Amino acid sequence: MEDKQLNLFSDLTLTPARRAETLVMSHNALVQWKSQILDYQQQVRESKPPQQVALFDLTPLHCDPDQIDPLQLEVRSLSFWRMPADSPGSACLYFIIDSAASLILYVGETCRSNKRWKGIHDCKDYIASYQDLHYQYGLKTAVNIAFWWDAPVERKHRQQLEQALIQKWKSPFNKEMWERWGQPFG
Numbered sequence: 001m002e003d004k005q006l007n008l009f010s011d012l013t014l015t016p017a018r019r020a021e022t023l024v025m026s027h028n029a030l031v032q033w034k035s036q037i038l039d040y041q042q043q044v045r046e047s048k049p050p051q052q053v054a055l056f057d058l059t060p061l062h063c064d065p066d067q068i069d070p071l072q073l074e075v076r077s078l079s080f081w082r083m084p085a086d087s088p089g090s091a092c093l094y095f096i097i098d099s100a101a102s103l104i105l106y107v108g109e110t111c112r113s114n115k116r117w118k119g120i121h122d123c124k125d126y127i128a129s130y131q132d133l134h135y136q137y138g139l140k141t142a143v144n145i146a147f148w149w150d151a152p153v154e155r156k157h158r159q160q161l162e163q164a165l166i167q168k169w170k171s172p173f174n175k176e177m178w179e180r181w182g183q184p185f186g
Contacts, residue, residue: 024133024136025133025184027137027139030133030134030137030139030184031139033172033181033182033184034101034103036181037103037170037172037181038101038102038103040170041102041103041104041169041170042102044168044169044170045069045071063150063151063152063157063161065161065164065165065168066168068093068148068165070095070097070104070107070146070148070165070169071097071102071104073095073146073147073148074146074147075097075099075144075145075146076144076145076146076147077144077145078096078127078143078144078145090111090112090149091109091110091111091151091152091153091158092109092110092147092148092149092151093107093108093109093147093148093151093158093161093162093165094107094108094109094110094145094146094147094148095107095108095145095146095147095148095171096108096123096127096143096144096145096171096173097143097144097145097146098130098141098142098143099142099143099144100140100141100142101141104169104171105126105127105130105143105171105172105173106123106126106171106172106173106174107162107165107166107169107171107174108123108162109151109158109159109161109162111153111155111158123173125185126173126185127143127173127185129184129185130143130185131143133185163176173185
């Protein structure tokens with residue numbers, strides 16, 4: 001009797017699965033994706049945060065995430081970082097916003113507002129893909145940046161505030177929200 005090992009795949013030729021160079025959402029999928037995010041963010045904007053009652057008069061925190069509405073901040077062009085600056089900038093939180101759709105796409109923090117976007121930033125690629133897809137379907141978009149300058153100087157506190165705002169607004173370009181909204185532009 002001959003000892004032979006069975007080969008389950010002897011007749012199959014396996015080819016590695018290939019990922020498409022670019023993942024393209026359909027027009028309807030893009031509109032639905034944005035609509036879901038807008039519905040969620042509008043609900044957050046319209047709902048009042050619970051008020052905690054205190055026995056003593058406490059000074060309210062100036063960094064209360066419930067007091068920061070990115071859509072109420074002054075927006076600037078995304079190419080702000082190309083302008084000459086005489087300093088590396090200040091600590092701040094920044095928000096990437098599609099003003100045409102009233103969507104908060106990304107929440108970030110930095111200690112050097114004039115330098116953060118000069119280097120490599122994954123969000124730049126997401127924005128470019130987002131804008132390209134809108135252009136492909138003839139949809140209006142106006143992606144801008146807004147700064148909140150009253151951010152804590154201490155990095156740990158600034159990052160805690162950033163995380164609280166990401167969790168509050170569920171901004172889709174932040175990696176923490178990819179499981180919820182997918183990663184169609186990454």
